[in-house]
Amino acid sequence: MTGDGVKRRLAASLRKLIGIIVIGIVAAIALGVGVAFWRDGTEIVVGADSLNAEQLALGAMVYTENCASCHGADLEGQPNWQIPLPTGGFPAPPHDETGHTWHHPDEMLFRYTKLGASEALDLDIFETNMPAFRDTLSDKEIWASLAFIKSRWPETIRERQEQINQRNK
Numbered sequence: 713m714t715g716d717g718v719k720r721r722l723a724a725s726l727r728k729l730i731g732i733i734v735i736g737i738v739a740a741i742a743l744g745v746g747v748a749f750w751r752d753g754t755e756i757v758v759g760a761d762s763l764n765a766e767q768l769a770l771g772a773m774v775y776t777e778n779c780a781s782c783h784g785a786d787l788e789g790q791p792n793w794q795i796p797l798p799t800g801g802f803p804a805p806p807h808d809e810t811g812h813t814w815h816h817p818d819e820m821l822f823r824y825t826k827l828g829a830s831e832a833l834d835l836d837i838f839e840t841n842m843p844a845f846r847d848t849l850s851d852k853e854i855w856a857s858l859a860f861i862k863s864r865w866p867e868t869i870r871e872r873q874e875q876i877n878q879r880n881k
């Protein structure tokens with residue numbers, strides 16, 4: 713074989729190798745992008761993120777349509793919410809910082825909203841005026857309504873509730 717022939721074959725092998733490397737890199741990038749999309753698209757929403765604009769937009773809508781009639785358009789609750797009603801149970805408490813909501817971890821608030829008070833607290837005798845939303849709202853909508861509620865708390869209250877979340881883990 714001539715020197716030129718060897719060079720040509722070497723050059724051809726080199727081109728092949730570069731080709732394989734380029735294909736490899738392109739495939740790796742495509743896989744990375746694909747996985748990112750897949751994770752984003754299929755990720756189940758768990759958690760109430762008071763800084764997530766998308767979740768808050770949904771949450772504000774869910775809250776207005778499903779919670780405001782009792783808990784108040786401004787989260788102020790019903791008057792005398794700590795005094796039992798003659799008809800049984802209690803009026804709806806505020807969800808703002810004057811209420812009790814922020815004393816509970818997210819997980820409990822979610823269960824309370826989804827299952828209703830008796831099942832969430834495991835108390836059969838508990839008389840409650842708080843409806844269970846398991847048949848009317850998706851988990852995603854429930855978490856969003858809670859994110860909205862949390863977003864209305866002052867920073868210090870949000871921090872304190874986050875500590876309660878951490879302790880609850």
Ligand code: HEC
Pocket residue numbers: 774775778779780781782783801802803804805811812813814816821824825829839840841842843845857858
């Ligand atoms: C028909 C009135 C009514 C509606 C509508 C309603 N609630 Fe309530 N909610 C109550 C009452 C009353 C309580 C007080 C506890 C009880 O009686 O079970 C309560 C309690 C709660 C609590 C517990 C608060 C605490 O401090 O322990 C959470 C959380 C809550 N509601 C979330 C929601 C969310 C979120 C929605 C909308 C998706 C909603 N509620 C809609 C009446 C209502």
